[in-house]
Amino acid sequence: xxxxxxxxxxxxxxxxxxxxxxxxxxxxxxxxxxxxxxxxxxxxxxxxxxxxxxxxxxxxxxxxxxxxxxxxxxxxxxxxxxxxxxxxxxxxxxxxxxxxxxxxxxxxxxxxxxxxxxxxxxxxxxxxxxxxxxxxxxxxxxxxxxxxxxxxxxxxxxxxxxxxxxxxxxxxxxxxxxxxxxxxxxxxxxxxxxxxxxxxxxxxxxxxxxxxxxxxxxxxxxxxxxxxxxxxxxxxxxxxxxxxxxxxxxxxxxxxxxxxxxxxxxxxxxxxxxxxxxxxxxxxxxxxxxxxxxxxxxxxxxxxxxxxxxxxxxxxxxxxxxxxxxxxxxxxxxxxxxxxxxxxx
Numbered sequence: 192x193x194x195x196x197x198x199x200x201x202x203x204x205x206x207x208x209x210x211x212x213x214x215x216x217x218x219x220x221x222x223x224x225x226x227x228x229x230x231x232x233x234x235x236x237x238x239x240x241x242x243x244x245x246x247x248x249x250x251x252x253x254x255x256x257x258x259x260x261x262x263x264x265x266x267x268x269x270x271x272x273x274x275x276x277x278x279x280x281x282x283x284x285x286x287x288x289x290x291x292x293x294x295x296x297x298x299x300x301x302x303x304x305x306x307x308x309x310x311x312x313x314x315x316x317x318x319x320x321x322x323x324x325x326x327x328x329x330x331x332x333x334x335x336x337x338x339x340x341x342x343x344x345x346x347x348x349x350x351x352x353x354x355x356x357x358x359x360x361x362x363x364x365x366x367x368x369x370x371x372x373x374x375x376x377x378x379x380x381x382x383x384x385x386x387x388x389x390x391x392x393x394x395x396x397x398x399x400x401x402x403x404x405x406x407x408x409x410x411x412x413x414x415x416x417x418x419x420x421x422x423x424x425x426x427x428x429x430x431x432x433x434x435x436x437x438x439x440x441x442x443x444x445x446x447x448x449x450x451x452x453x454x455x456x457x458x459x460x461x462x463x464x465x466x467x468x469x470x471x472x473x474x475x476x477x478x479x480x481x482x483x484x485x486x487x488x489x490x491x492x493x494x495x496x497x498x499x500x501x502x503x504x505x506x507x508x509x510x511x512x513x514x515x516x517x518x519x520x521x522x523x524x525x526x527x528x529x530x531x532x533x534x535x536x
Contacts, residue, residue, distance in 0.1 A: 193374065200374060202303035207233065207241050210300070210370030211363075219362065220245040220308070227355045228345040230312035233298075233363070236305055238270055248312045250340040255289055258330040264288040273297070273307040282356035284349075287311070289326050290318070291344065292352060296360035298367050305367070308359045315349045318342065 193209050194201040207213075216233060224231040224246030231245040244252070255261040268287045276283040276295040284294040293311030297304055318341040327334035347355075 195378065200371070200378070202301060202305075205300065205303065205305050205371075207235055207298060207306040207367070210305075210374060211366050212370075213241060216363070216366065217242045217245075219366075223355075223359065223362075224310070227310075227351075227358075228313065228347065229310050229352075229355060231308065231310040231359070233308045234269070234273070234306060238266070238273070241306065248340070248344055250291070250337070250344055251289070251312050254327075254332050254337050254340055255330065258332060261289070261330040261332075268293065269295070269309055272309070276307060277304045282353070282360045284352060284356060290314075290322050292347075294352060294356040294359075296356055296363065298363055300367055300371050308363050310356065310359055311352075313345050313347045313352065315347060315352065317346060318344065 194204045207216075220231040220233065220242055228246075230247045230251070232240055232247075233242045235241050251265070255265060265287065272283055272285055272293060272295040275285070276297040277299075280297065280299060282294055282296040284292065287293050291312050292315055293309065296308045296310070298306040298308065318338075320338055323338050323341045324334040326332075327337040
């Protein structure tokens with residue numbers, strides 16, 4: 192069973208069936224056993240059979256394993272050979288309790304032993320009758336029948352046995368490694384798809400925000416332009432006020448001349464005329480000061496409009512770039528999802 196811990200495969204719980212197609216492994220071992228004239232079977236890390244026995248010999252199948260003692264001895268031999276192979280990290284060749292040659296090829300993923308391929312039930316030399324009959328006696332088996340079965344066992348050179356064990360080790364190891372890489376690729380592609388989906392969502396939000404900023408910047412530019420227009424109108428009004436002040440001052444001056452002509456009778460009128468002239472003068476000066484300030488405001492507004500237009504241009508470019516980036520990320524999401532779908536059966 193595949194367990195994922197912190198985004199990584201938990202090797203301690205990984206089994207052969209998780210990374211190797213058992214049907215493919217079975218077919219390979221069947222053909223291998225026939226081609227090499229030996230027996231073969233794969234077991235998991237607990238020693239339990241994962242594939243069915245391939246090309247088991249009558250000597251073992253019909254006799255040795257028919258005895259409870261013999262079957263138990265075989266299990267012990269298999270475990271011992273498997274342990275030796277694990278220690279070596281390579282195939283181990285040895286003799287079983289019945290005198291046949293067996294070998295064990297470990298299946299190792301990133302230093303973790305997940306199973307073993309067992310092979311053998313062959314001899315490197317002709318069987319010795321006394322030895323075979325001794326085994327028969329220990330297991331309470333008919334000695335002549337066991338001897339006849341022993342003579343049907345293939346005799347294979349030791350070098351060929353070592354080569355066969357190496358072939359099993361390399362081929363099954365490659366199947367396991369490819370299966371493990373496939374799971375890693377599946378996890379990575381899923382993580383990639385999930386990441387791109389998150390990025391796509393974020394980019395979408397940024398693109399929408401950029402579009403909103405662009406629209407707000409445009410609205411702000413329009414509002415500033417309105418303020419500029421109002422300022423220009425204020426300047427125009429101030430000029431009209433200055434003109435009225437000039438006329439009022441002139442009226443005040445004329446009134447003062449008329450008051451002087453009237454003598455004592457025009458003194459009061461003269462005071463009023465002087466106040467009117469003074470007020471007109473002050474009004475004009477105030478209007479001029481306001482116009483100066485208004486022109487300064489107008490200059491600042493024009494600068495602000497210029498900067499706002501530049502900012503709007505940049506914002507619009509950013510908004511367009513965000514939309515393009517969003518489209519690119521969307522395409523990447525589709526590619527990542529397509530990659531992930533390759534691993535989904």
